[in-house]
Amino acid sequence: MTDFDYDLFVIGGGSGGVRAARVAASETGAKVALAEADRYGGTCVIRGCVPKKLMVFASEYGNTVSDAAGYGWTYGEGTFDWSAFQGKLGAELDRLEGIYRKLLSNAGVTSFDARASVSGPNSVTLSTGESFTAKHILIATGGRPVRPEVQNAHLGIVSDDIFNLPELPKSILIVGGGYIASEFACILHGLGVEVTQFYRGAQILRGFDEEARGLISDAMQERGIKLHLGTDIVEMRCATAEDLAGESQGAVPMGTPMHEASVESPQGADGPIWVKATNGETRVFDLVFFATGRKPNTDGIGLQEAGVELGRKGEVIVDEYSRTAVPSIWAIGDATDRVNLTPVAIREGMAFVETAFKDNPTPVDHDLIPSAVFTQPEFGTVGLSEEDAREKGPIEVYSTSFRPMMTSFAGRPDRVLMKLIVCKDTRRVLGCHIVAPGAGEMIQLAGIAIKMGATKEDFDRTVAVHPTMSEEIVTMRNPTRTA
Structure with missing residues (x-):
């Protein structure tokens, strides 16, 4: 029998914390609790990736209508109804939060709608006044936006x-x-x-x-x-x-x-x-x-008092296994300010479960993480930039920029970019950068090849899918420049 109320107590109900809690409970039989003071789903689901991407979709339809005119379609002038969109957005976020709660419940995790603080190496105190002990405590409190030091x-x-x-x-x-x-x-x-x-x-x-x-x-x-x-x-x-x-x-x-x-x-x-x-x-x-920066959400939850080391921005200092200076306290996600992306927090949560509950010490792999920036045009990237690669050794740069068929026909001046950074010595592709509609979708697949160590010749041997923008990734034969 355990000497603790719980095997694991997770502080924070975002993507990383929820994944760690439910996997620990469902796959190892651990007795798990989770406390969240706000809405389940965290920044990504409630205040970040999901609502932002839905706004991206909404914002692109104006161009779709004007592009259609370039293809011969005739439409009346359209207007955007913010209140109608906002109502649907709120309903969707409520639905997703319900899914997160259900995932925890189905896994047997005890949930507390309360603010939690660390009150010792193995103890947690809630804003309700309740206190619990736990063999492991996982900090997954995420981050928050900060304002600059400007008057007003x-x-x-x-x-x-x-x-x-x-x-x-x-x-x-x-x-x-x-x-x-x-x-x-x-x-x-x-x-x-x-x-x-x-x-x-x-x-x-x-x-x-x-x-x-x-x-x-x-x-x-x-x-x-x-x-x-x-x-x-x-x-x-x-x-x-x-x-x-x-x-x-x-x-x-x-x-x-x-x-x-x-x-x-x-x-x-x-x-x-x-x-x-x-x-x-x-x-x-x-x-x-x-939009001047974010900081880890670690203030006032008793971490330093419990012996946890914090960095200059308030980030929790952890080792490669996400363990803090206190062996029973761990931290993942934006609270650690390592790579602040939702899929990374989820991976860190999974690695934590492997290490703490499955006797399989698993360091977190932060190398070659694909990511996307949902500007217009969209930007997908994985690996080294040209500037960073130059500092590591001789490289070849394969780059092409052109007007894509779809928007060019419609009369738009938009350009796209396809770019590969290649190591001269090993021929390995060190980085891939795509600026184009759907770049996020493209970079996910390019990321697999680059993570596997694909060479430029592997790309060259791949038959192009024609006519597409992405075929340029496998048809660039001569370097644009070397360094």
């Missing part, structure tokens, strides 16, 4: 708020240049919002392949997104009558004039927001959206 930053929203807006703004300023900022710039523009984006760096999507992010940046601006690089906010406040009068008289050059608006921000702004940029220009926006 509370007037702006963050990604958690975007799905709950009472109505879409007519104009928005998005601050940030990462994938969240760039994705929502494309989404909101596609839904008819006038989008301005500030990024203090030289190019958006820092850390990704330079050629790919340059193409995406150009495409976003060509579509009408007002992207200001090397630019940040220095001041913001609620707009005054004088600010609005200045806008209507065209007193400032940044972007296009604001429409009449009174969108109420979830953070307390009861009207338009006046912003001053680092270049000295000023502008009034209906809404300001900060």
Whole structure:
């Protein structure tokens, strides 16, 4: 008999925590409990990947209608109904949350709708006042968006708020240049919002392949997104009558004039927001959206008091098996700030179960993880960027950019990119980068080959599927450049 109330107590009901809890319970017979203070499904299901992707789909239909005209179809002018979409979105998230709860229940996991804190190496205390002991404690509390240190930053929203807006703004300023900022710039523009984006760096999507992010940046601006690089906010406040009068008289050059608006921000702004940029220009926006970073959700849950080491951003420091400095306490997912992707958190949860409950020590594999950025155009990537590969040794770069048949025929100027990074010595493909509609779907399959160690000659031996965009991946014979 165990000396503990539970074999495993999971803190956090996101994708990683739920997977670890139900697999430990259903496959090993462990007695498992899980506590979640908010909604089951975590960031991905409730405030991230799922609702964002549904918004991506919604935002693309405007182009579909205009493209159809290029193929001879005739439609009446369409409009987007935010409230109708939002109602369906809420129902879908409720459905998915119900599935998560059912998965736990069917596996025999005891669920607590409460905030949990670590009160010792083997003990957990809930906000209800209940306390339990556990042989293993798993921290799966995820992360949360943070606002920059700008006065009145509370007037702006963050990604958690975007799905709950009472109505879409007519104009928005998005601050940030990462994938969240760039994705929502494309989404909101596609839904008819006038989008301005500030990024203090030289190019958006820092850390990704330079050629790919340059193409995406150009495409976003060509579509009408007002992207200001090397630019940040220095001041913001609620707009005054004088600010609005200045806008209507065209007193400032940044972007296009604001429409009449009174969108109420979830953070307390009861009207338009006046912003001053680092270049000295000023502008009034209906809404300001900060996508300036995230941090691990580890504050105030007793980790350091229990002996767990935290990093500079509050991330839980773990070894390759996801174990913390306290042998009975483990951590996975965004709380560890390793690779902050939902499928990675799930893999980490599975590896944890193998290690802690199946006597099969399994380190987490963070190498060659495919990922997608749902900008318009979409970006799929796996492996090394050209810039990173250059630092590791001699490489060949195979790259082609062209106008795809479907949108070219419809009269759109869109371009796509297919790119392979190849090691000169081993011929192994080190990276693949695709900028194109459906790039996320393509990169999943390319990721299998690259994970298996495919060489450029393996790609060359593969017969092309014609006519497709992706055939270019296997038909590029001569390198564009070497380094």
